[in-house]
Amino acid sequence: MNPKNIALALMGLVLFTSHAQKRIPEVEQLLQKMTLEEKIGQLNLLTPGGGVATGAVVSENVEAKIRAGKVGGLFGVAGPEKVRVAQELAVKKSRLGIPLLIGSDVIHGYRTTYPIPLGLSSSWDMDLVEQAAQMAAKEATADGINWNFSPMVDIARDPRWGRISEGAGEDPYLGSKIAKAMVKGYQGEDLSASHTMLACVKHFALYGAVEAGRDYHSVDMSKIKMFNQYLPPYKAAIDAGAASVMTSFNDVDGVPATGNKWLLTDLLRDRWGFDGFVVSDYTSLNEMIAHGLGDLQAVSALALKAGLDMDMVGEGFLTSLKKSFEEGKVTEAAITNACRRVLEAKYNTGLFDDPYRYLNTKRPEKDILTDYNRELSRKLASRSFVLLKNHNSVLPLEKKGKIALVGPLADSKENMLGTWAPTGDFRLAVSILEGFKNIAPTTEIAYAKGANISDDADFAKRVNVFGPRISINERSSKDMLQEAVALAKTSDVVVAVVGEATEMSGESSSRTDISIPESQKRLIRALVETGKPVALVLMSGRPLTIAEEYEMPVSILQVWHPGIEAGNAIADVVFGDYNPAGKLTATWPVNVGQIPVYHSAKVTGRPPSESDAFQKFKSNYLDAPNAPLLPFGHGLSYTTFEYSNLKLDKKQVRQGEGITATVTLTNTGDYDGEEVVQLYLRDVVRSITPPKRQLKGFQKIMLRKGERKEVSITLSPDDLKFYNGQLELVSEPGEFEVFVGTNSDAELSKSFTLK
Structure with a gap:
């Protein structure tokens, strides 16, 4: 054997010894008792439905499968009483009584929602980010949930991609800091404590770089770009101790992430030393069939051998791994290793000591939607706002005179929480109209809708999958516009609340046109033409192309989707009770033709002029500048x-x-x-x-x-x-x-x- 092979063999021995020393005796004893079918059952994650769907498939015969030991975890079920029913089925009715993991998508708060992650990242405040995750964990665990499908740490440099709203923007350094803070917030110092939960880093990997900004699309990049620009936040989360990782929908080097051995084993486990468990995204295992990698049995075997431990909803593992074992296509050792990792997570959360540790029926009232939590959400929101422009120092407003509050989002509770808030209740949100009246009760505040979010009924139908987010008024657009203009003319100042509805960003919400919809553009133009001072409160889940509005004599406060305390937080800033300090974590392009545009791009061999003026045979455009409208890190203040x-x-x-x-x-x-x-x-x-x-x-x-x-x-x-x-x-x-x-x-x- 040559010296290199000897070294590799010794390295393998060291790795084996290291992993062996970490093994948990109770888990090893349980594995000895388990049949092959029971081990496979632990690799199966199901959803019984009944909640907000996060995918197109709902599991069937869930109760019978739990009794048979064919379920390792559930999501889409919450509340101590409901979770207890499921947990008792597993603990009392299955042969070995193995408790269930109970998961949920707690993306930006549980019941007490706070700003979407892109907004939260704009605070540049790691202590607040950690506090936000702690609050989310405390509320979710009070409702029986012990595993969170968060944080999403994907670097995103294409704002056409709707899921840019779920992450921390374009920068790997800042993204790494936020990933670490969120993992610490969710998991705390003790995973067995009843107020902490397993974090799940997603989406591994490179999901934010999908081609054309279209969700679930392909990704193709060099390894140098991966390691330097896209992988650091995932590694930071792993180094912070994240207990689980979720695979992404896209391919990496031509192999879907869910079945990619280089990604899940060579990189994640062998290079980075990850010792937690890996779960697929919603049916991403089955979707490898559409990717062209074989039938369900083939892709299930591929995924297991690649390093996937748990199959979310697709049941490929459950229905095909035993057959693959019998045909010699997978080994029992591979199945056992996957099962071991899932069981170790359950052990670390304390579920084997007490399967009902998260099911205290007194906790929801004590820990969820408390005054403290709502006040923290309000603080998180105000710290996330970015003052993009302050024309003639219109902001902050004085609490006097007559204010015209107009726009389709000014009195819209259903659009305050933001995308990916399935556990929130928009009916409990504070609208902006309510917030203004709360903060400036002696000021005359008059409201007019002025425009629909969009006049396009077909577009509205696509957006309104989870309920009405874009409502098209029975009145004509002309009548609403005239009402708003008349109100503006009799007011001292105009605040127009415009932008995106909640589900205009988020999963499966890619847009090729990321400007403010034309219905609202008409409103903004008409308000400016009145000559009154105009402040735009801009709401969105992504950077928008606002070159036209930016050139107008208006002030612009970007508020993202702020969460349950939206109206109060926005009023806090508009009226100067808090001086905004947020900074953009994603570059804002002049137009979509510049995308991708980001601050850490490379300099070419033919760089443009320092003034960004056009020069032939240089790296520039004929019809637009190279420079973005607003750079990464931009954000003004009421002071200088x-x-x-x-x-x-x-x-x-x-x-x-x-x-x-x-x-x-x-x-x-x-x-x-x-x-x-x-x-x-x-x-x-x-x-x-x-x-x-x-x-x-x-x-x-x-x-x-x-x-x-x-x-x-x-x-x-x-x-x-x-x-x-x-x-x-x-x-x-x-x-x-x-x-x-x-x-x-x-x-x-x-x-x-x-x-």
Whole structure:
């Protein structure tokens, strides 16, 4: 045997010994008692239906399958009484009495919904992100749920893709910080505690890079791009201790993720050391048939051997693995390993000690929709808002005079929670009209709808799958518009609440036109023509193309979909009780033709001019600028901030050393406020082409008006590293440029050399 083979053999022995030492005696004893069929049963995740559907298939004969030991977990069932019925079937009626995992999609809050993840990420506040996840876990576990299909950490650089709303945007550094915070929030320090739950990192992997921004589509990218730009948030979640991983619908290097051995075993387990369990997304195992990889038996065997442990809803494992074993196409060891991982998760949650630990009937009233939770949701919402533009400093409004509150979203509870809020109740949401009246009770506030969200009945039908989100008024568009304009003319200021309905973004909600619908554009134009001051409150689940509106004499406050306390939180900011400090976590394009446009793109061999003016034979467009409408990290305040005196604590850095940048930040405006100080790094020369710049640090700073503070951000040795052509994580000697400022176009810069 040559030295290389000896080394590989020793490595395998070390890995085997390491895993063997981690094995849980109680689980091993149980495995010895289990039949092959019972092991396969633990790999089956079903939904009995009756709740909000998250896929096109609902499981059948669920009760009988639980009794027969053919179910490892359920989702779509909640409430201590209902979950107890299912758990008792498993514990008391099946042969071995193995408890069930109870899962749910708790994407941005459980009953107390808070901003969609893209909005929450705009707070750039990791403590708040962790608190949000803690609250969600406490509420969900009070309702009997012990496993959460969150966080979604997919990097997304195409806002046509509806599911950009569910993640943290375009940047791997910020995305990694948020992934870690959410895992910590859900899982806490003790997974067996009754207020914590298993996190499930999704969608593994690269789902945010689907071609043409069309959901469930194909993904094709180099491994260098994967490792440097798309994989870091998944790894950060794994390093934070995430208990489970969900596969994605797309293919990776031509093989669907659910059956991709390189992804699920070589990378996830062998390279990253993940020791939790892997579940498919909703019927993604079965969908490998449509991908062209064989019949149900073939793709089920492929997925098991690739490293999939649990099959969500499709029942491919349940119906075909025994036959594949008998035909020698899979081994019992592979089935046992998958079963072991599922059982270990149940052990770690304490279900074997007490299968009913999450079923305290007193907890829902005590822990769900509390005043504290609603107040936290309100805080999370206000911290997520991004002031895109403040024309003539119209905002904040004074609590006096007459305010015209117009727009199809101004009094629409059903559109406040946002997409992927199946456990929320929009009827409990605070509308914006209600919020204005709560915060400014002595101010005259008059309301007019002004327009439908969309006048297109066919489009509305597609959006309204989960109930009315776009309602087309019986009155004509002309009548509604005239009413709003008449109201505006008799008012001191106009606040127009416009944008997307809840289900215009989210899963299976891709759009080729991501502008504000024409019905609302007409309203905005007419309001501006009145000459009155106009503030747009813009609601959406994605970056929009708003070049026309941005050029108008209007102020624009981006509020995403804020959650159950939407109206109060928006009023808090509009009336100045809180000074907005949110920053964009995804670049806003001028038009869809620029997509993908993101801050860490590479510089070409023929870069455009510094002024972005057109030059022939340079990398630019004939009909649009290269620069986006709004850069990554953009976000204004009611006050102003000045950056000065950028310094580095050294000019040369040795391998393994860090370096600290210090900048002076001054609040030069008339309000106290927060600013997110952002640090970007450019590796000037390296062995593979570098991005223009990359986010490598940030701090959120509170300054009183007139206050000045020195802010220091330290780059660690790892911040200088990248994956090279051999996929080795390295830092290479040479020059680096540091940029510090208020967004990714930061102008203050200094250089240092890595020796």
